[in-house]
Amino acid sequence: MKKKVFVFDLDDTLYKEIDFLKSAYREIADWLSASFHVSDAYDYMLSCYQRGENVFLNTNEKYNLQIELSEYLTRYRGHVPHISLLEEVRQVLYQLKIENDVLGIITDGREITQSNKIAALGLEEYIQRENCIISECFGYSKPALEAYLFFQNKYPDCIYYYIGDNVDKDFIAPNKLGWTTVCLLDNGMNIHKQRKVDVQKSPLYFISSLKELLVL
Structure with a gap:
């Protein structure tokens, strides 16, 4: 029987990106x-985000601050997040690991940001660090083929799965390569909302919970 390779997106797939935010x-x-004796900034920033406003610009205006936007962004992207995996996600990853399946990640983003997320989630308990592909350090972002070909070249003659959530870019490359593509449906909390797309972008399967992956 051929070995199975399960490659996951990170944000809004293995955890909810809103938790990082x-x-x-x-x-x-x-x-x-x-530093500035500002109170209630968390609730204000979150309300700005929910209204679709410029969070950091508004924060400066509300509290009469002169903080560079780059300073906000550096702190946002570089902080060590307080995030965790849902128990059902842990169970799925554990089950795949004990079945001796190969696990990997392909995620777009900055190296420091995505690496901090991977560490905070404890994903290296299930996934080898060298199988965590981050676009900034790998050199290619979705929908390029290269990250998917990395797994095909490293683990030839296997059955390949890609599990993601972003229908605009997650499934184009693995569809071209003949992978089994699986979309985790938005439960209303995703940063990037899902929409109807053409066949090229559409996954083969839709699931509402990662536990359904074990059935597939």
């Missing part, structure tokens, strides 16, 4: 409180 806002709010 809230963690970053909390850290920035604590910094504003300690």
Whole structure:
């Protein structure tokens, strides 16, 4: 029987990206409180985000601050997040690992940001670090083929799965390569909302919970 290779997206697939955003806002709010004696910044920033406004520009205006936007972004992207895996996600990863399947990640983003997420989630308990492909350090982002070909070249003659959530870019490359593509449906909390797309972008399967992956 052929070995199976399961490659996951990170944000809004293995955890909810909104949790990272809230963690970053909390850290920035604590910094504003300690450094500028600003109170209630967390609730204000979150309300700005929910209204689709420029969070950091509005924060400067509301609290009469002169903080460079680059300073906000550095703290947002570089903070060590307080995030965790849902128990059902842990169970799925554990089950795949004990079945001796290969596990990997392909994620777009900055090396420091995505690496901090992977560490905070404890994903290296299930996935080898060299199988965690981050676009900034790998040199290619979705929908390029190269990250998917990395797994095909490293683990030839296997059955390949890609599990993601972003229908605009996650499934184009693995569809071209003949992988089994699986989309985790948005439960209303995703940063990037899902929409109807053409066949090229559409996954083979839709699931509402990662536990359904074990059935597939």
